[in-house]
Amino acid sequence: MFRSAILASPSSLDQRIAPARIEPETFRALGHELVERLADFMAALPDRSVKPRQSAQDIQSWLAEAAFPETASPAQQVLGQACDLLCSHAVSTSHPRFWAYVMGAASPMGMFADFLAAAVSAPATSYATSGLTVAMEAQTIQWMARLIGYPSGGGGLFVSGGSVANLVALRLALHAVLGADVRAVGLADPEASQLCLYATEDAHSSIDAAAEVSGLGTQRIRRIRLDAAGRMDVTDLQQKIRADKTTGKTPLMVVATAGTTSLGAVDPLRDIARICRDEQVWFHVDGAYGGFAALSPDAPDDIHGLQEADSVTIDPHKWLYMPADIGCVLTRDPKLLLDTFRQGAPYYAENDEQALLGGPERLQFRDLGLQTTRAFRALKVRLGLQLVGRSGYRQMITDDIRLARKLHEIAGSHPELEAFTHHLSITTFRYRPANSVSGTAEGEARLDRLNHAILDELHRCGIAYPSHTTVRGKFALRVCIVNFNTSLADLEDLVRHVTDIGRAVSRDLA
Ligand SMILES: *Cc1c(COP(=O)(O)O)cnc(C)c1O
Numbered sequence: 001m002f003r004s005a006i007l008a009s010p011s012s013l014d015q016r017i018a019p020a021r022i023e024p025e026t027f028r029a030l031g032h033e034l035v036e037r038l039a040d041f042m043a044a045l046p047d048r049s050v051k052p053r054q055s056a057q058d059i060q061s062w063l064a065e066a067a068f069p070e071t072a073s074p075a076q077q078v079l080g081q082a083c084d085l086l087c088s089h090a091v092s093t094s095h096p097r098f099w100a101y102v103m104g105a106a107s108p109m110g111m112f113a114d115f116l117a118a119a120v121s122a123p124a125t126s127y128a129t130s131g132l133t134v135a136m137e138a139q140t141i142q143w144m145a146r147l148i149g150y151p152s153g154g155g156g157l158f159v160s161g162g163s164v165a166n167l168v169a170l171r172l173a174l175h176a177v178l179g180a181d182v183r184a185v186g187l188a189d190p191e192a193s194q195l196c197l198y199a200t201e202d203a204h205s206s207i208d209a210a211a212e213v214s215g216l217g218t219q220r221i222r223r224i225r226l227d228a229a230g231r232m233d234v235t236d237l238q239q240k241i242r243a244d245k246t247t248g249k250t251p252l253m254v255v256a257t258a259g260t261t262s263l264g265a266v267d268p269l270r271d272i273a274r275i276c277r278d279e280q281v282w283f284h285v286d287g288a289y290g291g292f293a294a295l296s297p298d299a300p301d302d303i304h305g306l307q308e309a310d311s312v313t314i315d316p317h318k319w320l321y322m323p324a325d326i327g328c329v330l331t332r333d334p335k336l337l338l339d340t341f342r343q344g345a346p347y348y349a350e351n352d353e354q355a356l357l358g359g360p361e362r363l364q365f366r367d368l369g370l371q372t373t374r375a376f377r378a379l380k381v382r383l384g385l386q387l388v389g390r391s392g393y394r395q396m397i398t399d400d401i402r403l404a405r406k407l408h409e410i411a412g413s414h415p416e417l418e419a420f421t422h423h424l425s426i427t428t429f430r431y432r433p434a435n436s437v438s439g440t441a442e443g444e445a446r447l448d449r450l451n452h453a454i455l456d457e458l459h460r461c462g463i464a465y466p467s468h469t470t471v472r473g474k475f476a477l478r479v480c481i482v483n484f485n486t487s488l489a490d491l492e493d494l495v496r497h498v499t500d501i502g503r504a505v506s507r508d509l510a
Helices: 002-006 024-047 056-065 077-087 109-122 127-146 163-180 189-192 205-213 233-244 269-279 291-295 301-308 334-341 352-359 378-413 442-460 488-509
Strands: 155-159 196-200 221-224 250-257 282-287 311-316 327-331 417-423 424-429 464-470 474-480
Touching: 024 077, 109 378, 127 155, 127 291, 127 311, 127 327, 127 352, 127 378, 155 163, 155 334, 155 352, 163 196, 163 205, 163 250, 163 282, 163 311, 163 327, 163 334, 189 196, 196 205, 196 233, 196 311, 205 221, 221 233, 233 269, 250 269, 269 301, 282 291, 282 301, 291 301, 291 311, 291 327, 291 378, 327 474, 378 417, 378 424, 417 474, 417 488, 424 442, 424 488, 442 464, 442 474, 442 488, 474 488
Parallel strands: 196 221, 196 250, 250 282, 282 311
Antiparallel strands: 155 327, 311 327, 417 424, 424 474, 464 474
């Protein structure tokens, strides 16, 4: 045979020994053991420190114990050690009192799905390579659109997260505005040097990153004023677009945010949609955090303006509670992703039969974005949605919003707390003892220090893991609940500890 003719020593390959292989019986035993340990881990999580205490020296010494693996080690030892280390010392977003940034608690069904997808290891690149998996993924994309009320005739793509989804959206806008030539010419065209992008200062930092990576440059971002509620000021938007047009600039794209990362504010999407339509500007909604709030009757009505967007970013690893990482970009024109990204390299198979399932514009994922080899990430979203249904997500998201509102009410009526904001499932507040002075620079600086110390102490004791932000220049404790494990008792615990720590720290600072 041709194959054996080119092998150096075919006889030694007859019974190949592959150290990576784990025999089915061992796989079964190891898997059972791992699941046992993880079930224990999840059961014990609520009683565990949210942020297990460890110093940089500790971490350094744990890592130093792991010498460079020159040779093989037993599977049980390798898996067991990692399990010991992570179950004892890792921060878990699934902890009922983890509320930092915007990080969803991980759905157990999502964990199973990731394992299943990795084990079957089916490619998610094209119909010709693996028809079933890409068709399942394409259907799941349609479900995402339907879930948030976005037109179902559009296209979309699962990516690693909201940051990449925003980059893809910017690329779509460039293609739509400059035409197909942008693929060859890049931004060298004189028209390209006049493009402007519009976003508020509370837009996510990945918008800046997208402007950089695309070659547009952050100088092209026009910062639109925020109104008193932290939303995009549409009058300012309208004026800036008009002013740019009169000076020969080309408005490229408005990035509105459905749930800002800091405070959860939802920009007035319907008004922005109207301006974009009138001015013929690409309308992108960054709903990485708040897009799925469209499911909830408790979200501001404006959220439904995302239905009118040319492109939308949503992040299943935030409010669909999926294990990271998975983000999603949706767009109205199903062919645009293909036109923007398709390379059609000669070494890839094509297949006409796929028309029945939506054609290459829905199925040829390697030609719809930046990734060629892709994980079958869609499976976790699919199974997660099948497990709870739209109604289950509506309930969980609404509960998260109501818990955040409740925290805001508790803080608002507590004599030692000051409630700042509540939008979607984010509440900001601070500790402010009755005798404190606020309003003066000195008094505010003292309150900032005090609340900073409270946050550090919460993290240090591992009681709760909120993060912080600034509200009108004031340091605020920030609780973002994208966590179906959180209950009201957890928030009451938080309030009790904030006030206990606050009193102790105030005494120390006095
Ligand atoms: C989290 C977030 C992003 C970034 O998403 P990743 O999944 O972390 O890449 C973008 N925009 C908003 C509004 C976000 O909250």
